[in-house]
Amino acid sequence: MSTPTRPGSGPNLSAPVPPAASASARVTYTAPVADPAALAPTWPDEFAERYRAAGHWRGETFGRMLRERAVRHGDRIAIVDPATDIRWTYAELDERADRLAAGLLGLGIRKGDRVVVQLPNIAAFFEVVFALFRVGALPVFALPAHRYSEIRHFCAFTEAVAYVVPDAADGFDHRELADRIRAEVPTLRHVIVAGDDPGRHLRLADLPTEPVALTDEPRPDDLAFLQLSGGSTGVPKLIPRTHDDYLYSLRGSADICALDEDSVYLCALPAAHNFPLSSPGSLGTLYAGGRVVLAARPAPESAFPLIEREGVTLTGLVPPLALLWLDAAEHTSYDLSSLEILLVGGARFSEQAARRVTPTLGCALQQVFGMAEGLVNYTRLDDPEELVVTTQGRPISPHDEIRVVDDEDRDLPPGEVGHLLTRGPYTIRGYWNAPEHNATAFTTDGFYRTGDVVRRTATGHLVVEGRAKDQINRGGEKVAAEEIENHLLAHPAIHDAAVVSMPDPYLGERTCAYVVPREGVAPPRAVEVKRFVRARGLAEYKVPDRVEFVTAFPVTGIGKVSKKDLRAAITEHLKQLERDSN
Numbered sequence: 138m139s140t141p142t143r144p145g146s147g148p149n150l151s152a153p154v155p156p157a158a159s160a161s162a163r164v165t166y167t168a169p170v171a172d173p174a175a176l177a178p179t180w181p182d183e184f185a186e187r188y189r190a191a192g193h194w195r196g197e198t199f200g201r202m203l204r205e206r207a208v209r210h211g212d213r214i215a216i217v218d219p220a221t222d223i224r225w226t227y228a229e230l231d232e233r234a235d236r237l238a239a240g241l242l243g244l245g246i247r248k249g250d251r252v253v254v255q256l257p258n259i260a261a262f263f264e265v266v267f268a269l270f271r272v273g274a275l276p277v278f279a280l281p282a283h284r285y286s287e288i289r290h291f292c293a294f295t296e297a298v299a300y301v302v303p304d305a306a307d308g309f310d311h312r313e314l315a316d317r318i319r320a321e322v323p324t325l326r327h328v329i330v331a332g333d334d335p336g337r338h339l340r341l342a343d344l345p346t347e348p349v350a351l352t353d354e355p356r357p358d359d360l361a362f363l364q365l366s367g368g369s370t371g372v373p374k375l376i377p378r379t380h381d382d383y384l385y386s387l388r389g390s391a392d393i394c395a396l397d398e399d400s401v402y403l404c405a406l407p408a409a410h411n412f413p414l415s416s417p418g419s420l421g422t423l424y425a426g427g428r429v430v431l432a433a434r435p436a437p438e439s440a441f442p443l444i445e446r447e448g449v450t451l452t453g454l455v456p457p458l459a460l461l462w463l464d465a466a467e468h469t470s471y472d473l474s475s476l477e478i479l480l481v482g483g484a485r486f487s488e489q490a491a492r493r494v495t496p497t498l499g500c501a502l503q504q505v506f507g508m509a510e511g512l513v514n515y516t517r518l519d520d521p522e523e524l525v526v527t528t529q530g531r532p533i534s535p536h537d538e539i540r541v542v543d544d545e546d547r548d549l550p551p552g553e554v555g556h557l558l559t560r561g562p563y564t565i566r567g568y569w570n571a572p573e574h575n576a577t578a579f580t581t582d583g584f585y586r587t588g589d590v591v592r593r594t595a596t597g598h599l600v601v602e603g604r605a606k607d608q609i610n611r612g613g614e615k616v617a618a619e620e621i622e623n624h625l626l627a628h629p630a631i632h633d634a635a636v637v638s639m640p641d642p643y644l645g646e647r648t649c650a651y652v653v654p655r656e657g658v659a660p661p662r663a664v665e666v667k668r669f670v671r672a673r674g675l676a677e678y679k680v681p682d683r684v685e686f687v688t689a690f691p692v693t694g695i696g697k698v699s700k701k702d703l704r705a706a707i708t709e710h711l712k713q714l715e716r717d718s719n
């Protein structure tokens with residue numbers, strides 16, 4: 138691991154912050170106080186210098202980016218939240234972020250503090266996130282599906298001072314969960330509720346909004362937020378992203394997708410996930426001065442009317458949703474003709490489905506192979522069709538370094554299948570506060586071991602051939618086997634557990650938990666095992682889809698559980714069931 142260092146200030150730091158049109162509450166920036174990034178390994182100086190010299194890191198911050206857009210596009214619409222009829226202009230979003238930044242400061246939230254943000258696709262997500270960016274407090278991006286187990290970990294591990302939630306969403310009362318978390322996590326001083334009924338907590342709309350002097354403007358090389366890793370370990374790792382590095386990935390993505398101020402992005406996936414956030418996503422669209430339309434749900438029934446009404450020009454979907462859209466588009470009465478680009482990523486998109494996109498939706502397809510740790514690959518708008526439908530794209534940056542290696546980290550000849558390692562201007566050099574894990578997740582010279590198995594074409598495009606990490610990719614939602622195994626092992630009647638993927642025609646993969654019951658006690662039933670995991674407070678997508686009981690696991694030559702054999706066994710078993718049912 139390279140020595141963590143703090144690179145010097147970016148070139149634009151002394152530039153004055155311009156006032157936004159029609160803003161009344163203004164936060165004034167003064168001198169810096171603390172370094173919040175001590176737990177995040179960062180780029181060695183020589184790399185930071187290289188990325189600055191190349192113009193990738195431009196000394197921008199999110200706070201200034203929004204301010205600058207508000208000056209340039211003040212009256213243009215930035216955010217549309219159809220559920221509440223909200224249409225905020227750039228000037229309004231900028232002013233709201235400033236007012237809320239004042240409110241957060243009033244609560245004692247400071248630069249470097251961590252704030253777990255768990256909001257659905259509502260306008261308040263952007264108000265909250267930009268207010269935190271302005272203060273320099275770090276949003277920790279939880280997903281709406283996360284429950285007690287995940288949220289408790291994020292709050293406790295990051296020593297979060299605040300947790301931002303909706304009152305209720307999808308039939309789940311977030312205020313109750315927040316009560317419980319607050320009682321258990323001593324650092325958590327505030328729960329802020331974006332909704333009408335805050336219960337015992339603070340209502341977002343009631344926070345004080347008088348201008349307060351900000352004591353410390355975040356610097357471009359400061360951390361902007363902590364993103365979640367899909368992970369393959371017992372608990373999800375946190376990904377520290379800086380203003381400079383993330384803004385570069387947005388700018389690169391916006392260029393590759395040819396975004397401009399007329400772009401209208403439909404945010405259909407959960408807004409906090411890296412793909413809809415930045416590839417090019419909502420933030421890339423705001424970077425380009427375009428418009429973000431929030432879809433409460435990604436299904437065609439709710440998304441298609443929005444495309445027609447708002448003139449949506451692009452969106453991003455995971456493969457199972459893309460399939461639903463393709464089927465629905467064949468007989469829809471909605472006018473989808475404004476759609477120019479469909480981005481599909483998060484999991485492997487089949488060539489067969491990829492070929493249907495342009496004929497069915499009348500728009501271009503861009504495949505995206507990205508990761509919250511950094512590297513994002515896109516097929517380009519001018520790539521030949523064969524590359525668009527058969528590859529997962531090539532990196533954003535000329536400074537993205539790609540290695541395809543064998544099990545001993547030896548570089549493989551072009552075209553061979555191997556492990557993907559990467560290093561570059563927007564790929565992290567280490568997870569947040571995880572030195573032990575970092576020692577194996579990165580090479581000594583700073584390459585991230587993605588856990589993906591790929592092949593590189595002569596054109597530099599990557600084809601995802603498989604995965605070496607112990608993770609199930611459930612239609613783009615990542616499930617770390619070990620995390621679920623740990624929950625299963627807490628069951629009194631379970632002796633051992635191994636979670637593997639099984640093929641699924643819709644999601645690509647689902648989860649199968651192989652379980653060895655404890656001797657001498659009555660084995661549980663599958664449904665009871667699922668209920669047990671669910672009751673431990675886990676996101677629903679992590680509850681095993683199937684539970685199989687065995688007396689022992691197959692083992693490899695060195696005595697480890699052979700997940701390969703378990704995957705083969707469940708695949709064969711499912712095939713047999715299918716044959717039997719025909």
Ligand code: OOB
Nearest residue numbers: 367411412416482483484485505506507508509601
């Ligand atoms: C995106 O980010 P994460 O962090 O949820 O998951 C990253 C992992 C990759 O390492 C790979 O295993 C898988 O998801 N993946 C794909 C893929 N895109 C991601 N596998 C096959 N084909 C693809 N097109 O999933 C993510 C982040 C930014 C943009 C797009 C996706």
